[in-house]
Amino acid sequence: MIEGDEFRFGLGLLVVAGIYAAVLYSRRWTDKPRLLADLLDSRLHYAVAGLVLSLAAPEGVRTTIGEGVDIAMVFLAGIFGLIVGGSFDWRLIKRFTKPLLWLEVGYLVLLIMTVWLLTYSFFSGVVDSANGGGGALMWAVCGLVSAGWMRQNRVDSGKHQIKGGGWLPSVNAMAGLLLAGIGLIQMRPGGFVVRQPLAFPQVIVVDGIWDEILWCALLGALVGLVVDLSTRDVRREHLYYWVGSGLLMGCGIAQVLGLEPLWVGGIAGIWLINATLRRLDLLRVLGDGQGVMRTILPAVMGWVLGGALKGGFDWIFAAWILSILVIAVPALRLGVWHGLGRFLDRSVVRRTGIELRKLLEFDDLALVVGLGMAALLPAAQAAALLAAVLLGQWLLHLVAVLAAEKFARVTG
Numbered sequence: 001m002i003e004g005d006e007f008r009f010g011l012g013l014l015v016v017a018g019i020y021a022a023v024l025y026s027r028r029w030t031d032k033p034r035l036l037a038d039l040l041d042s043r044l045h046y047a048v049a050g051l052v053l054s055l056a057a058p059e060g061v062r063t064t065i066g067e068g069v070d071i072a073m074v075f076l077a078g079i080f081g082l083i084v085g086g087s088f089d090w091r092l093i094k095r096f097t098k099p100l101l102w103l104e105v106g107y108l109v110l111l112i113m114t115v116w117l118l119t120y121s122f123f124s125g126v127v128d129s130a131n132g133g134g135g136a137l138m139w140a141v142c143g144l145v146s147a148g149w150m151r152q153n154r155v156d157s158g159k160h161q162i163k164g165g166g167w168l169p170s171v172n173a174m175a176g177l178l179l180a181g182i183g184l185i186q187m188r189p190g191g192f193v194v195r196q197p198l199a200f201p202q203v204i205v206v207d208g209i210w211d212e213i214l215w216c217a218l219l220g221a222l223v224g225l226v227v228d229l230s231t232r233d234v235r236r237e238h239l240y241y242w243v244g245s246g247l248l249m250g251c252g253i254a255q256v257l258g259l260e261p262l263w264v265g266g267i268a269g270i271w272l273i274n275a276t277l278r279r280l281d282l283l284r285v286l287g288d289g290q291g292v293m294r295t296i297l298p299a300v301m302g303w304v305l306g307g308a309l310k311g312g313f314d315w316i317f318a319a320w321i322l323s324i325l326v327i328a329v330p331a332l333r334l335g336v337w338h339g340l341g342r343f344l345d346r347s348v349v350r351r352t353g354i355e356l357r358k359l360l361e362f363d364d365l366a367l368v369v370g371l372g373m374a375a376l377l378p379a380a381q382a383a384a385l386l387a388a389v390l391l392g393q394w395l396l397h398l399v400a401v402l403a404a405e406k407f408a409r410v411t412g
Contacts (some may be wrong), residue, residue, distance in 0.1 A: 005058040012056020016049045041399045046295060047302035047390050054306025056244035062307070070246075072300050073371050074243040077246070078265035079293060080368045083286055084173045085269020089279075093123035094171055099340060104171040107336045112179075114328050123320040127237035140183025140373050141321070144389070145329055148366035173365060174266070180369040181260040185212050188258055189377040198262075216259050220267025223250035227268065228276050239278070240285045262372065288317025297367055304374055311379020323403070325362070325392030330399065331360050362393040402404050 023045055026036060057065065116138060186209070226245040234242050247268060251261035274281055314320065337359055368387040375381035 001410060004385075009056050009058055009061065011051050015056075016051050019045055019052075020047045038398050038401055039394075040311040042297050043294060044390065044394050045177065047298040047305070049270055050299040050302025051306045052302075054303040055309070065303070066307070067298055069303055071252075072296060073304075073375065074255050074261050075244070075248050075249050076297055076368050077261035077372060078247045078268075078286065080365050081177060081192070081262040081265025082269040082272075083246055083290070084170070084177055084365065085271075086267040086273045086282070086286055087169045088174065088270050089169070089273045096169055097361060101171065103336060103340050106340070107332055108172050108277075110251065110332050110336065111145060111329070114332060115142050115145065115324055119320065122323075123316065125316075133410075136183045136186035137373075137377075138183070138328065139179050140187065140369070141324070143176045143178070143180025143348065144366050144369040144373065145176075145324055146172045146179055147369050148325075148329065148362040148393075173363070174257065175264050176365065176369065177266050181213075181263045182209060182370065184262075184372050185209060185258075185260055187373075200244045202355050212259055213263070215257075216263035217267050219250055219254055219259065220264040223247060223264060224268040224271025224275065225248075228272055232277060236281050236285070240280055243282070243285065245270075246295055252412075262368070295362060297364055297371075301356035301367060301371060301386055301390060304371060305383055305390075308374060308379045308383035308386065311385075314384040317381045318388045321385055322392055325388065326395050328394060329362070330360055337405050357400045360396055360400035362396045367393065372404060 023040065026032060026040060029036075035395050054062070054117045119138065119141075223246055227243055230246065231239055231242045247265060250268065251258075253262045271281060273279060367389060370385055374386050377385060
């Protein structure tokens with residue numbers, strides 16, 4: 001490293017240390033301003049720290065850290081897919097209410113239609129340079145905004161209580177995984193060959209959406225089976241490491257073969273939650289692990305954003321993503337929520353379990369999808385996408401807090 005690089009890197013480390021110290025001090029501040037409290041809750045400071053470190057890092061350091069970031073991106077895709085798949089517990093699906101199903105399906109259909117209509121009405125030229133064509137990018141964006149539906153812990157009582165709880169199944173989260181995977185597979189140079197020396201035919205060519213869906217399902221089921229069998233006698237405090245290791249291995253294989261780690265993690269989650277004998281331990285482990293993932297995810301996004309910014313910034317692309325996130329998404333969610341509330345005689349919260357604040361929040365699963373897209377887009381578009389998603393999530397968080405407070409005052 002030359003002297004200028006050393007100084008810049010040292011300054012970057014100093015800024016990151018300053019951010020860390022400021023966050024620690026702010027968390028101890030009992031009477032902090034509302035904006036500061038919301039900023040801390042949104043974890044945007046982790047993304048800023050990752051961005052500063054990425055911009056300051058010399059090329060040699062960037063290469064070393066970048067290898068770890070690549071592994072982290074694969075693991076994040078797998079673990080969030082596992083969490084979504086883990087919500088599809090047959091015990092909870094059987095109790096999925098019709099009002100909630102109408103809410104989610106209605107929102108999903110309207111959202112996909114709105115994204116396509118908005119894009120080809122005002123931003124038709126923005127998707128032409130994407131790998132795999134504009135259609136692939138469109139499906140990936142539909143998956144990103146669909147995956148942003150907030151997943152919650154299920155709260156039941158009385159005869160409907162499910163022992164140990166679990167995550168409320170989300171049609172939109174699973175649809176987001178499916179749509180994002182369809183788009184990402186088309187954007188990614190795919191296809192691989194399986195050789196069978198003792199079978200006929202000896203060579204199987206895996207290429208195309210349906211082939212890759214099948215192989216993702218097979219690999220995900222295999223990961224779920226192996227993790228299930230290998231963790232039956234593992235102590236609970238070690239369970240997360242066993243699950244994480246098996247998942248990382250399976251998602252690493254998927255990444256090498258050009259398959260989608262999100263799908264592999266999702267199928268593994270569905271298998272585990274419905275087949276394991278340690279369902280309650282698995283739910284607790286995944287719940288505890290989300291805290292660490294929620295810290296790592298924005299930091300990784302900030303790091304990737306810093307690297308992408310060196311290739312420029314596509315302002316039109318950023319405007320396209322932001323218009324979907326901060327205009328179309330909340331308008332559709334509130335419209336469907338309000339319409340269903342009137343249909344149910346204003347009992348939408350009680351009948352669906354979704355409160356206004358959680359309705360407007362943008363889930364971290366969308367950030368994971370955004371990371372996967374950024375790895376396949378040109379640098380300027382990748383930077384625009386990551387910046388828009390991070391900013392959009394923070395703005396929606398702020399709007400959700402303010403809207404929930406106003407709604408609470410109006411309703412008493």
